[in-house]
Amino acid sequence: MEDLFEKVNRYVEGKMDPAENQDFEAKCKHDPHTAAALKLWTDLDNMDQTVEAELNLREQLKDIHQQLYNEKSADRSRFFFTKSYWFAAASIAALLILIASILILMLPGKPAGNEELFSRYYHPEQLVEYSRSAQQPFAAAVRLFQQADYAAAAASFNQLLKQDTANYRLMLYTGLAETGAGNYEYAITAYQDILKADANLYSGYARWFLALVHLRTGQTDTAIEELGYIARTKGHPFKKEATELSAILNRRK
Amino acid sequence: MKSSTTESDELLKCIAEAKAETLKMIYRSCYPPVRRMVINNSGSYADAEDVFQDAVTIVFRRARQGELHLFPNTGICTLLFAIAHKLWLQKLTYSKKVKAAGQQIDEVIALPLTIENEINGLESEKLRICQKHFMQMAEKCRLLMKLFMKGLQMKEIAEIMDFDSEDQAKTAKYRCKKTLANRILNDKEYKALL
Secondary structure, X not given: OOOHHHHHHHHHOOOOOHHHHHHHHHHHHHOHHHHHHHHHHHHHHHOXXXXXXXXXXXXXXXXXXXXXXXXXXXXXXXXXXXXXXXHHHHHHHHHHHHHHHHHHHHOOOXXXXXXXXXXXXXXXXXXXXXXXXOOHHHHHHHHHHHOOOHHHHHHHHHHHHHHOOOOHHHHHHHHHHHHHHOOHHHHHHHHHHHHHOOOOOOHHHHHHHHHHHHHHOOOHXXXXXXXXXXXXXXXXXXXXXXXXXXXXXXXXX | OOOOHHHHHHHHHHHHOXXXXXXXXXXXXXXXXXXXXXHHOOOOHXXXXXXXXXXXXXXXXXXXXXXXXXOOOOOHHHHHHHHHHHHHHHHHHHOOOOOHHHHOOOOOOOOOHHHHHHHHOHHHHHHHHHHHHHHOOOHHHHHHHHHHHOOOOHHHHHHHOOOOOHHHHHHHHHHHHHHHHHHHHOOHHHHHHO
């Protein structure tokens, strides 16, 4: 019996007689499987250099995976069979460090206040940047921020935001500038606007800075809630910091 | 792997050019969290490998089209994790194995709309399945089909691949294509998209 794709190929190459051709076209209209086979066959013919480049990439990735996997297996074998005494030494060292850490934590000390913790974790400097192709007003606002003139930067970002109301990057920068200027209520609004919006690149940042501003304004419980959310979020850019800060705040409680 | 705007642009350029060292560095740094996410959400090591490579391919495609820009300090790993997570959630949804835990990580980093649309798009999903089956074909078939995609004439392909004649190359290509088409059309995920 003729394979479906043999038939499809004869149709595509115009090798069917008119009656068979008509039958095949009618079948395509009523049978989704045949129609799908015809589409797939032509789609495969239309795959071009773009797809070829992607296939080359996949082959490269497959090789890399193979290489890394082999490297790791080899590393593991070496570790377990020839250097097992390092394992014992490392365990003892880790145990000693653990004991030392517990002793240090047990020593009485003044817990850090919200303001101090905020300064320790709030580092937006590297985040606020502009590319060479950036528009002049935007670049000027970023420069104001970089010069720590936060009030002027906030005013400029707010101005730009009026012309581009759905620009989440601008919203984030506005929040950061308002935070720097000490206008925490405005900052909270800016971060919350980002979180309320549709999917965007800046929500992870917004939540982290929102948590810090809550901390700075003494809303510790709200800050802990936000930090908990970040800490539970796999792959969040501030997961480590949030876990750490949340532990400090909970311990202080 | 966080970077400034210029470094990000440079990184994306290297990805678009598929530079081996860059890809290796990305694989080394960004694959482990993706593997953990897939394994913790009902997947296997092979699933993790597939999903990660699909994510890199999407970034590669977008970077080549110049449609992707990384936000300063947003590492490529965060972006790849977010794409891989979406892809994996989508795969679980198809196979009806979605776990509540999988929903927790939605806010890792929201994806640019172009990538979001691509992940949700039927045609790109079909293309992913086609590429998956393509990668499982015999090496000779893969090479033949790739030369064809490159736009080479059958005569040239016959010469490169040492076929006796153009007709022999044409027959070989037909057989490879038929095998590939049969595998794709019988794929459960592909059928679900029809």
